[in-house]
Amino acid sequence: MSNTTDEDAFELSATRRTLPIALLRARELLMERFRPILSERGITEQQWRVMRVLHETGEADASEIAEKACILAPSLSRILKTLEAKGLITLHRDPEDGRRTLSRPTEASAALIREITPESVDIYADVEAKFGREKLARLLDDLDALVGALEDRG
Amino acid sequence: MSNTTDEDAFELSATRRTLPIALLRARELLMERFRPILSERGITEQQWRVMRVLHETGEADASEIAEKACILAPSLSRILKTLEAKGLITLHRDPEDGRRTLSRPTEASAALIREITPESVDIYADVEAKFGREKLARLLDDLDALVGALEDRG
């Protein structure tokens, strides 16, 4: 449908240079590097995010984990069951509010984090080196700003 | 596990201010705005991306669509079948290479694009207004640069 140079340039920007796809593409390429060190240990990216959140909080209910790990409640519900089955977390009912489910990381989880973190740091450092430390910091700032702008409903 | 202010600040940056999650979070918030206009018409975000690519190329094999829409082959294979069932594309075998599957958009697809595009443009304009035109352009440039840096294997 588009054949002239001008049209191609226009069309290219239409889908390729669109924020949602640009974000997706960048993320895909990033995860290509991180995923192997997780799959070697038999855990998924989402399971890893949950473990990290719990490592930082020590204990959290599903809502808090969902917000911090950026995972929707239905997915999280399944992931927590999986992690419990793997012996990486324990699940309890909140004694002060019977609706809430509290998760706590196990020692196995802590060990896994100690094992994976160094490799993860190396990969991140490599990305930082290739892309530029300042540019990466600015990118993170801009992304935070975008989130801030989008969170204000109106 | 972390209770002092310093630790919190450190831990916060650990998961929250991480590139993969920052990209994911920004994308989620963005799609919250776009998804409704798609789901109203009964199509998903991925189906929409495929339709847009076909609208620009006119005809394409699976590999080209996958690359441009940023969708993995197995997912695309299912999506193409769905779109064909909905009457939004037609599927053919490439006469010059029997391994390839060619997709072509139908008129119904073109109509849907004409219907959705204006609303999509409005939303995008709103985001641009809230976030800033220059900042958004810079963000897109930075994301492109990141992709470029990550694509060079080494």
Added chain:
DNA sequence: AACCTTAATTTAACATGTTAAGCATTGCCG
């Protein structure tokens, strides 16, 4: 032409994303 390798998709199997319903527990209000 038979054979091997590569390439383009597709299937299969399991995990997660997405939306809508369903279930229990709380908290509030009359």
Added chain:
DNA sequence: CGGCAATGCTTAACATGTTAAATTAAGGTT
């Protein structure tokens, strides 16, 4: 205290993500 809306989570159902294996067609070699 009974009733009820709101809250927190879980199920269900379907679509996509992810990896590995299977399928079919091209291309090249002998």
